[in-house]
Amino acid sequence: MPKLAYLLAASHSGSTLLAMLLGVQPGACTAGELKATSLGDPDQYRCSCRERIRGCAFWQEVGKAMASRGYSEFDITSAGTSIFETQSPYVRRLLAPLYRHGALEALRDLALAFSPAWRASLADSNDRNLALIESLLEVTGSKVVIDSSKSALRLKYLLRISDLDLKVVRVIRDGRAVALTYTDEWNFADSKDPEMRSGGTGTRRPPQRRSMPEAASSWKRSNESCDALTTLLPASQRTEVRYEELCADPAATLNRLAAFLDLDPKRTRLDFRAVTQHVIGNGMRMDSTSEIRLDERWKSHLSDDDLRVFDKIAGTLNRSYGYV
Numbered sequence: 001m002p003k004l005a006y007l008l009a010a011s012h013s014g015s016t017l018l019a020m021l022l023g024v025q026p027g028a029c030t031a032g033e034l035k036a037t038s039l040g041d042p043d044q045y046r047c048s049c050r051e052r053i054r055g056c057a058f059w060q061e062v063g064k065a066m067a068s069r070g071y072s073e074f075d076i077t078s079a080g081t082s083i084f085e086t087q088s089p090y091v092r093r094l095l096a097p098l099y100r101h102g103a104l105e106a107l108r109d110l111a112l113a114f115s116p117a118w119r120a121s122l123a124d125s126n127d128r129n130l131a132l133i134e135s136l137l138e139v140t141g142s143k144v145v146i147d148s149s150k151s152a153l154r155l156k157y158l159l160r161i162s163d164l165d166l167k168v169v170r171v172i173r174d175g176r177a178v179a180l181t182y183t184d185e186w187n188f189a190d191s192k193d194p195e196m197r198s199g200g201t202g203t204r205r206p207p208q209r210r211s212m213p214e215a216a217s218s219w220k221r222s223n224e225s226c227d228a229l230t231t232l233l234p235a236s237q238r239t240e241v242r243y244e245e246l247c248a249d250p251a252a253t254l255n256r257l258a259a260f261l262d263l264d265p266k267r268t269r270l271d272f273r274a275v276t277q278h279v280i281g282n283g284m285r286m287d288s289t290s291e292i293r294l295d296e297r298w299k300s301h302l303s304d305d306d307l308r309v310f311d312k313i314a315g316t317l318n319r320s321y322g323y324v
Helices: 015-023 056-067 090-097 102-113 118-140 150-156 175-183 196-200 212-232 244-246 252-260 303-318
Strands: 003-008 026-031 144-150 165-172 238-242
Touching: 003 015, 003 056, 003 102, 003 150, 003 212, 015 026, 015 090, 015 144, 015 165, 026 118, 026 165, 090 102, 090 118, 102 118, 102 212, 118 144, 118 244, 165 252, 175 212, 175 303, 212 303, 238 244, 238 252, 244 252
Parallel strands: 003 144, 003 165, 026 144, 165 238
Antiparallel strands: none
16 A cells, blocks of 8 residues: 655644655655645745746656646645535634544544535545555655645544555654744744745745734644644554654664654655755745754744743643753
8 A cells, every 4th residue: 555654743842854864765755734835926936946836847746746646736735635625614613623532532533524515525526635645656766755734633534545545654842942943933833044945935924823822723723633644643643743853863763753654764864955846835945955953943932921921821831842
């Protein structure tokens, strides 16, 4: 069966960096976030190779591979691989909450079962995801695709694809660092080059900013969602990576993940910019260096009041992950 490694995390936890590092390992490939949402203007959005994505030769080859699987007009900017892109307001409302524990998820599934539109869209989404994974494997000659989509609810439904061999890598980062990115995404969660921000367009959109209470709550809820799903998976299907661990010792971290994904740990490489990759998602994909440096700007940019607010809302969970 085609193999997928799914990076499960709160946003801005280092999943794009990890995806690009894993994507250059022999036998692996990545296209970033296979849910392929929030791409902005499809005519202006750039692939990480810096070509406009609709003119990128790689994605044209993927389109041909998709056509051979019955998707003759496939376009990654409207991939149809996200369960959240539905025309039904009823379904959208039911999908809005993040993944929750058993009984609540059972109620969600029961409510969704009443919608013929949901049954049809889920079947189509799962078929498209499987075809895209198979196409990426075909075009790259790899044996595992890395998906950095992060969402636990997306993962819930991918796990129902019986023809998919799916492994989960749970990615965790200090919540204070993540909260900083939520308060100012333009400066702390996009490409270092302002000209390559906003999907490679350099166009500054209305600022994506949240207050510290909102940022702390979002980080806490996202990680609770990820943890709730992770605990249901057998140990053989999941592993965990800390962003800080990856930055401190990338070679050892990649060797461990290579073994988990049945790749050759003796052939791991760190120069992930030396190979042209075709990644969609977080802005750091547009940077130009393979240097792996721990980002701890939260220590100088968060005020004492910010830290007190974060600790009140999310400090207990952050400490449970070992961050003091």
